[in-house]
Amino acid sequence: MNNMNQNNGMQKRMLIMTVVVFVFFIAYEFLVLKPQQEAKAAQAKVEQTTQENSAPDVKTSTTQMVSTDVNGNPIDMSNQVAALSPKTIASSQIVSVIKTAKNIIEIDTLGRVAQVTLTQEKYKDEDLNQIKLFEVNQLRPLEVRFADANLNAEAFKVATVASSANIDATSNVQELVLTQTLSNTVLTKKFTIYPDGHYDLKVSSTNNQQFFITNGYRPNVLADMYAVHGFIAKLNDSTLETIEDGDLDKNKDIIGAKFISSFDRYYTSLIYNFEKSLSVSLMPDSNSDVQAFVHGGSNISFSGFMGPKNHRDLEALNPELIDVIDYGWFTFIAKPMFLLLQFIQSYVGNWGWTIVILTILIKLVLYPLSYKGMVSMQKLKDLAPKMKDIQAKYKDDKQKQSMHMMELYKKHGANPMGGCLPLILQIPVFFAIYRVLLNAIELKGAPWMLWVHDLAEMDPYFVLPILMGASMYLQQKITPNTMQDEMQKKIFQMLPIIFTFFFLWFPAGLTLYWFVNNVFTISQQYYINKMFERKRAEKQKAE
Structure with a gap:
């Protein structure tokens, strides 16, 4: 069995890899492809x-x-x-x-x-x-x-x-x-x-x-x-x-x-x-x-x-x-998701509010997975001092360290990969809705609220990207973080700024989805945090 350092390392590497790929994915578009497309268009004229x-x-x-x-x-x-x-x-x-x-x-x-x-x-x-x-x-x-x-x-x-x-x-x-x-x-x-x-x-x-x-x-x-x-x-x-x-x-x-x-x-x-x-x-x-x-x-x-x-x-x-x-790789999920989106829109009549409702429905369906991941992260946070003691006590014997770590996990019902696996299982759903909102010509010319006149175009006043970035920052603040490496902490602290920058040019419909998704993730995380605070308080009283 892997020890705690290995499990934490694997979890952090998976998260960092996901973030790096996503950032590269966006940066390549704006720093490489866009200039190439503009140069090609200019050349075609002469x-x-x-x-x-x-x-x-x-x-x-x-x-x-x-x-x-x-x-x-x-x-x-x-x-x-x-x-x-x-x-x-x-x-x-x-x-x-x-x-x-x-x-x-x-x-x-x-x-x-x-x-x-x-x-x-x-x-x-x-x-x-x-x-x-x-x-x-x-x-x-x-x-x-x-x-x-x-x-x-x-x-x-x-x-x-x-x-x-x-x-x-x-x-x-x-x-x-x-x-x-x-x-x-x-x-x-x-x-x-x-x-x-x-x-x-x-x-x-x-x-x-x-x-x-x-x-x-x-x-x-x-x-x-x-x-x-x-x-x-x-x-x-x-x-x-x-x-x-x-x-x-x-x-x-x-x-x-x-x-x-x-x-x-x-x-x-x-x-x-x-x-x-x-x-x-x-x-x-x-x-x-x-x-x-x-x-x-x-x-x-x-x-x-x-x-x-x-x-x-x-x-x-x-x-x-x-x-x-x-819709690319996730067409098998994206097609029924679009039909649901279209069905909701037929009753709501506004594509912006349809996106909001669909996002809430997706969050409710995925709540059991999200709940497990959040609970697992809270348990690991509570066990952090004990894990640190085991690492220090058996620093020269990795086999015993691993054995005592697994006993600790088993005793408290914690899973070192529990916070990561639910996230991985949700990725296909996220990319499916991402593809749906990206490819839906139905959003062309569709207004939402007072300032968004076209959900297929960028938010002209950058309200949604800023709200998305702020919600991402708040979500990060209230989410338990078991990272020990200071450099990794700094990288993750910069993510709301990086994502806000790139989302400035994203279609408003897609940014709206991500913002609403963040808001409900924050609500779920807040509820889990309060639940664990009550349990800690009850435990302290009992002691």
């Missing part, structure tokens, strides 16, 4: 961008070609983009504009989706402009590539003709036909567009010309290290295959997919067919991000959607599409 315009035949090598206009001339991105937003598409490139009740879809001269603008009031960026999903230099949704290399090269030089320059599908289902007439085939895309923003699409080519069609590169609105972003496919056996950005190092085929989705934290570009499965080839781009191409043969039909990963909207299209929302 550098010419290249794309792989060859068909995704995994048996042949692909060729790099500069982006071209319909006349075959290279597009000088440095001149265009420098003066415009990286998400602004020149009007000369647009052949049709589709308006639905929820978005505006712009179709470019090559029959691709050039841009999707979300028109609902809550979908605004930091400059209060309506959110646009795609960058001009990304692989665009519904781009077609032919297996015939010569035909494919021609297709990037011939303009598509639209049946209508403007489509109003805000209240009724509408149709749009795009036709591209090439020397050896006619490519036709027939859209059925619905007011909710999704579409059905039939694509065909004459003369049996084989083609591929893509759902495009993921939306580039919010991609950070906190949430998963990249590509996900649901296979016929209902398993999910997720490939995060930067993880695809070679071509890969997927046979039998129900849907494919390229996604960032809140938004998706989605192709699905639940009647006839999709065959898909994945190709890495220069950053090892996924480029997905559906095998179209010479004729294919499917449905698609480009927009927010709103649970109810996806479920309305097809219940299986809720799997587009990826």
